[in-house]
Amino acid sequence: MKHVYGWLLLTPAAILLVGFTHYPAAATLFDSFFSTGTAVRPSRFVGFGNYAALAEDPIFWQVLGNNLWFALGTIPTAMALAMVMALWVNQRLPARALVRMAYFTPTVLPMIAVANIWLFFYTPQIGLLDKLGALLFGAPSHNWLGDPDLVLPATMVMVVWKEAGFFMIFYLAALQSLPPELEEAAKIEGASRWYFFRRVTFPLLMPTTLFVLVNATINSFKLVDHLFILTKGGPDNASSLLLYYIYQVAFSFFDTAAAATLTVVLLVLLAVLAVAQFLLIERRVHYR
Amino acid sequence: MRVFKTRIPVLETGAAWLLALLWLSPLLYAFWAAFHPAELATHFEPLAPLTLANFAKAWTYAPFPRHLLNTVILVTMILSAQLVLCTLAGYAFARFEFAGRDIAFGLVLVQLMVMPEVLIVENYRIMARLGLVDTILGIGLPYMASAFGIFLLRQTFKTVPRELEDAARVEGCGFLGVLLRVYVPLARPTYLAYGLVSVSYHWNNFLWPLVITNSIETRPLTVGLAIFGAPESGVDWAVISAGTIMAVSPLLVAFLLFQRQFMQSFMQAGIK
Numbered sequence: 178m179k180h181v182y183g184w185l186l187l188t189p190a191a192i193l194l195v196g197f198t199h200y201p202a203a204a205t206l207f208d209s210f211f212s213t214g215t216a217v218r219p220s221r222f223v224g225f226g227n228y229a230a231l232a233e234d235p236i237f238w239q240v241l242g243n244n245l246w247f248a249l250g251t252i253p254t255a256m257a258l259a260m261v262m263a264l265w266v267n268q269r270l271p272a273r274a275l276v277r278m279a280y281f282t283p284t285v286l287p288m289i290a291v292a293n294i295w296l297f298f299y300t301p302q303i304g305l306l307d308k309l310g311a312l313l314f315g316a317p318s319h320n321w322l323g324d325p326d327l328v329l330p331a332t333m334v335m336v337v338w339k340e341a342g343f344f345m346i347f348y349l350a351a352l353q354s355l356p357p358e359l360e361e362a363a364k365i366e367g368a369s370r371w372y373f374f375r376r377v378t379f380p381l382l383m384p385t386t387l388f389v390l391v392n393a394t395i396n397s398f399k400l401v402d403h404l405f406i407l408t409k410g411g412p413d414n415a416s417s418l419l420l421y422y423i424y425q426v427a428f429s430f431f432d433t434a435a436a437a438t439l440t441v442v443l444l445v446l447l448a449v450l451a452v453a454q455f456l457l458i459e460r461r462v463h464y465r
Numbered sequence: 466m467r468v469f470k471t472r473i474p475v476l477e478t479g480a481a482w483l484l485a486l487l488w489l490s491p492l493l494y495a496f497w498a499a500f501h502p503a504e505l506a507t508h509f510e511p512l513a514p515l516t517l518a519n520f521a522k523a524w525t526y527a528p529f530p531r532h533l534l535n536t537v538i539l540v541t542m543i544l545s546a547q548l549v550l551c552t553l554a555g556y557a558f559a560r561f562e563f564a565g566r567d568i569a570f571g572l573v574l575v576q577l578m579v580m581p582e583v584l585i586v587e588n589y590r591i592m593a594r595l596g597l598v599d600t601i602l603g604i605g606l607p608y609m610a611s612a613f614g615i616f617l618l619r620q621t622f623k624t625v626p627r628e629l630e631d632a633a634r635v636e637g638c639g640f641l642g643v644l645l646r647v648y649v650p651l652a653r654p655t656y657l658a659y660g661l662v663s664v665s666y667h668w669n670n671f672l673w674p675l676v677i678t679n680s681i682e683t684r685p686l687t688v689g690l691a692i693f694g695a696p697e698s699g700v701d702w703a704v705i706s707a708g709t710i711m712a713v714s715p716l717l718v719a720f721l722l723f724q725r726q727f728m729q730s731f732m733q734a735g736i737k
Contacts, residue, residue: 182640183563190554191569193610198576201587265481272482277484278724285720285727287669289687290709293494293694297702305494338488346732349721357642399582402671413554420583420672427586428676436586443583451578 193391202444208437222435227438236414237439238421243329247418248397251334251340256389258341260382263348264374277349281342288339292406296322299407322408325415332416334404344389351385352378391401391454398443419443467578505718519707523693526704528651529711532689533733539601539674540667544660546609547550551659554610555618556644560630576612582672589676599683613734614659621655622648658730661723663688665731668716686712 209227214220231237266277283291298305299321310316321331355378363373401421404410410417410425417425420443427436500515523529557563558570583586588607589598592621597603625648633643649656678684684692690712694705720727 180561180563183557183561183566186553186557186561187569190550190573190610192610192616193550193606194573194576196591197581197588197607197610198579198584199572201584201591202575204590205584205587237533262481263486265477265484270478270481273578274724276481276485277728278721279489279722282489282717282720284731285716286492286667286713287671287687287690287716289669289671289691289694290713291491293690293705293709294491296694297498297706298491311646338491343731346728350732395578399580402687405671405675406694424585424672424676427589433586434592440586447578447583451643453604458719 205206205437205440207465208434209441211434213432213434223434227434231435231438231442236417236422236433239414240417240419241442243415243417244398244419246329247333247336247400248394251331251336252344252390252393252397255337255340256344256386256393259344259389260338260348260386262341262345263352264378266345267352268348272380280345283339283341284343286339288400288402289406291335291339292403296401296407325412328408328412328416332407335403335407336400340393344393347385347389348382351382355381375447387457391450391457393448395447395454398446419446486581495706495709498703498708501703503701503703507537515522519703520711520720522704523708523711527689527693527708529686529689529708531681532684532686532712533715535683536600536668536685536687539605540664542601543608543667546605547611547614547663548618548656548660550610551614551618552644552649554615555622555737556648558615558619573612573615576610577616582670585673585676588673592677598677601683604683604685605667607673611663614663617655617659617733618652621652625651655733657726658733661727661730662734665716665727 178409185385210222210224211220212218212223212226262280266273266280271275273383301323303305304321306321307316307318309453311318319327321327359377360373363377368376398419401418401424404418408416410421414422419439421442423436423439426432426439490713499519500517502514502516502518554573558573592598592603592606595603597606629647630643630649633647638646669687670685671691674685675688675691678688681689690708693708
């Protein structure tokens, strides 16, 4: 009887999960072996043809590279900032609640709204960044979002701003769970604050760091909303990311086979990260 | 408690405040631009008179009330379905022994990694087949069975002492009665945390709603805001700021009022 009840309770959720997660994932894999059908030419089996075409697609490699730089540029910076923020608001800082609120606020704002605001900072000449640059340093105007060399870093700065406060709360939780005796002991021994951080706090935060690292990496593949406002992936795909490219290929170029193939690549990347997460976190990497 | 806490050096306090100011400045700037005429968007006169004209314009340029209504319907619909579905499934995983349970649980967890927005291409096709393209139900449906919710509630239900369940059974409760009278009330903090995270997530969600909607009657705030704020739309900066402020203010006000609860919920959501 317990078997029946168990499955009965699970059924409604299971139907939706299979319908919108497992089935579409399997169908995507299946579709990636077929060509895109048109009115004249129906879809047909092409084996690994779509994958071969993808390997030849320079935009795919560019976008994948962008994703890598995007992850490398945002994650360590945001995490380092998050750790500093957490250390600050964990101390007897005047107006601590206000400071903590300031750090965290970007997290609750939608990326679309954030990008709307930042777009104006980056606008050449009339934008705030150029105005400030001209006023303070007499710097010439930059087309921040129009220059292929500047556009990815420009979006990364905004994402660091958006994410650091979110990572901060995990460090804050970890710091608050550290026994206060450690700090007392260090103080009695006369250890400097920097020494204490380097030899005690930082190593003890290692599990949190790994946890945040893996989650941030997974997240970096899903953060694409800002591109719709700021750059549309341009110029020349210089700021495009994998998920945004999937969207373009599927809904602007209507090449569903290529989009399915790209989605499979994204799914494989996420699966690899899932395994990494399992190995690093489920097995608990503890400081010895 | 923490008697030994050191007071931090003045320089560090200054740096912490400066960073806080820097972090708030984009938002403060948006407020400045929204409440002043467009000419003042880039030069600051502290005593310039405030105006609500930008809000009035934004309100008429774009169907904000409709988008707001859509978002409220969407968020409410998703959350209520999630609460029911995840409670039932979480209860099944926490307290029932059934064939294939561990495999089923593993399959549920797959969704933590493969969120519906990753599968936009295929999910769009499914919605087309179901005739749900351009409906609010179509936006919400893929998110209703949330792996994260199931996981969170399973963990919470597992901590409920068996004795309480046994006592309720002696009193004559069936298995659904036990769920409603024992498990659900005891999991109230989990429901609150989950609810906050779910509402914030779907209030801010963009990619899937963009893909699946194409009319004013279904588009949520984020999608409406993206169309409104696009450079092609030619709307001036102050009005875009006003629109942006309008779109974020409900959630922002909620956050400012329940800061601690928000941060704790987001943390719980991250740690799982």
